Amino acid sequence: DKAVSKIIPMTRPILQPNLDALDAAIRPGETTLTWSSLNIDAFLSSVHKAITKLDAVVTKVNDIVTNRIQANLKMVSSTLLVKLQDDHFSLEQFVSVQEKHIQQQSELMDVKNNEVQTAVDDVVNTILASQDPSRSEVPEEKIRELKVLFNKLMFKAILSTTTRSLNTIKRRVGTRNRVAFMVVEKPFFDVNVQLVNYEPYVILNPSLDEVQKAINSSATAVLSCSKLMSQWSNLGGQTSTFFEQIAKDKEIVKVVLLLTGGIHGLRKQVTEYLNHFKKYDYLWRLDKEDEYQKFLDKNPTLDDFEAELSRFVDLERELEET
Secondary structure (H helix, E strand, O other): OHHHHOOOHHHHHHHHHHHHHHHHHHHHHHHOOOOOOOOHHHHHHHHHHHHHHHHHHHHHHHHHHHHHHHHHHHHHHHOOOOOOOOOOEOHHHHHHHHHHHHHHHHHHHHHHHHHHHHHHHHHHHHHHHOOOOOOOOOOHHHHHHHHHHHHHHHHHHHHHHHHHHHHHHHHHHOOOOOOHHHOOOOOOEOOEEEEOOOOOOEEEEOOHHHHHHHHHHHHHHHHHHHHHOEOOOOOOOOOOEOHHHHHHOHHHHHHHHHHHHHOHHHHHHHHHHHHOOHHHOHHHHOOHHHHHHHHHHOOOOHHHHHHHHHHHHHHHHHHHHO
8 A cells, every 4th residue: 555655646547557466466365365375475475576566666756756857847937037136237238138048048948848858758668667568558548648748747837937937027127007117126227317408308218119129029038938948759749849839828928918018008107207307308408508698688686696596496405306
């Protein structure tokens, strides 16, 4: 019972011949033998040998599943395809850094993907090598079902890291919180309000369109990581990579749509934010020498000078509080 209880459920179908062999060794004790039978010692020895053999196979299979399959699946699912750090970059640097990081992580994930496929083959070969082909053979369909099952687990691991990485970009750019992308605690890149002496006098640098393009490029790079991860061979009906399956997932489509249109959806709020500065545009739009000369042309008194200075002191205080 101990050896049987250790069997991982997904491996049980192809371990069935091993279980049948154990049942065959035990059956005489249930049907024909008694404790007074002359060959009871040989029976007990045979049962002990069958249990030991099954336990050895199950232990080896479980070791492969735990340390070479599940560990690699966990590593893939926990990979973050976006590089997070305290420093922030220009828009061009941001895209370059993310694409390079995604390329490196994708290559590492594909190594783990291949290791899992090899480990699954080793599970199958280990079990088949322990069986007596003259008694019964595992149907090819059962072997294929086991490989498809582990292949689906790999797909879920890739899907998990892709979704988490896209959501990380979404949270960090603040696309669901009005103009929060300009004031998030740890921004991905620099976005500045720039004062210019031409219409509209206050602009974003880089522009919203440029920000959106950078986010789109990074989201596309994250999504494309699955293009570098080869599908498992000999499963039938599979594409060459995991990309097609990943791209069709509803959660992925939802996050990508939010990202690729998120910044454009903030255009009204950003315009309102920039308009807040427009009431001060005369400070940089008008020529200070010309304005000063206009003031002098009015033959101002000392009180006029004090009033004008007081106005600018109040303005400075207002700007500092803004």
